Amino acid sequence: xxxxxxxxxxxxxxxxxxxxxxxxxxxxxxxxxxxxxxxxxxxxxxxxxxxxxxxxxxxxxxxxxxxxxxxxxxxxxxxxxxxxxxxxxxxxxxxxxxxxxxxxxxxxxxxxxxxxxxxxxxxxxxxxxxxxxxxxxxxxxxxxxxxxxxxxxxxxxxxxxxxxxxxxxxxxxxxxxxxxxxxxxxxxxxxxxxxxxxxxxxxxxxxxxxxxxxxxxxxxxxxxxxxxxxxxxxxxxxxxxxxxxxxxxxxxxxxxxxxx
Numbered sequence: 001x002x003x004x005x006x007x008x009x010x011x012x013x014x015x016x017x018x019x020x021x022x023x024x025x026x027x028x029x030x031x032x033x034x035x036x037x038x039x040x041x042x043x044x045x046x047x048x049x050x051x052x053x054x055x056x057x058x059x060x061x062x063x064x065x066x067x068x069x070x071x072x073x074x075x076x077x078x079x080x081x082x083x084x085x086x087x088x089x090x091x092x093x094x095x096x097x098x099x100x101x102x103x104x105x106x107x108x109x110x111x112x113x114x115x116x117x118x119x120x121x122x123x124x125x126x127x128x129x130x131x132x133x134x135x136x137x138x139x140x141x142x143x144x145x146x147x148x149x150x151x152x153x154x155x156x157x158x159x160x161x162x163x164x165x166x167x168x169x170x171x172x173x174x175x176x177x178x179x180x181x182x183x184x185x186x187x188x189x190x191x192x193x194x195x196x197x198x199x200x201x202x203x204x205x206x207x208x209x210x211x212x213x214x215x216x217x218x219x220x221x222x223x224x225x226x227x228x229x230x231x232x233x234x235x236x237x238x239x240x241x242x243x244x245x246x247x248x249x250x251x252x253x254x255x256x257x258x259x260x
Contacts, residue, residue: 031085036201043204054138059147075157082164089176103175104231116236124241134209141207145246162242170234192222
């Protein structure tokens with residue numbers, strides 16, 4: 001090899017339609033698609049139980065071990081798994097020539113923060129009201145946002161979990177899936193509905209109210225991305241909603257009568 005010769009750079013190859021379809025199926029089976037199937041089975045199990053859906057309680061962040069260190073490691077594994085799912089979607093898009101900047105993950109700025117807060121308020125407040133109504137009508141399980149024991153690391157882990165959930169869901173369910181469906185020639189509306197239904201499916205373990213609320217969230221978030229091509233506001237909004245739910249539950253638990 002000549003000393004002055006340049007190293008050949010790999011060429012980005014255009015994926016065929018069949019390859020894209022197979023890729024989507026594999027990614028969803030590994031990540032949120034399989035979670036959706038599991039959540040649907042959980043909903044069916046709740047409906048068939050003696051107390052019905054309203055008689056079930058689901059903990060979103062539960063302790064995995066009585067040993068504090070092992071419990072912390074279990075929680076960090078869960079956070080890492082979600083971030084790895086997001087990394088998988090980003091890597092596959094990057095390999096096909098679509099870098100993070102092209103899906104709205106350029107450097108975060110003020111133009112992302114304010115819309116993120118606005119989206120969090122738009123989704124979070126009605127979402128809480130919908131949950132309380134669905135719970136009162138027996139269409140929702142009792143959701144315990146956190147049942148972690150009183151460890152020194154509890155609050156940082158809850159925040160990390162909120163951020164990991166936000167990154168994984170918005171990267172895969174919005175940016176990755178909508179980009180791939182657009183490449184297949186799907187219309188924006190058809191792709192948006194598919195993305196929203198996927199988001200609703202893996203929240204069905206929360207009951208019909210949780211599934212419906214997340215479908216609405218998916219429509220709003222997906223349309224925002226389609227119109228602006230900015231993903232940071234969705235990640236920030238989602239992380240803020242989850243963090244407020246996780247931390248707020250710990251503050252309000254046993255202190256207010258309206259919280260199930």
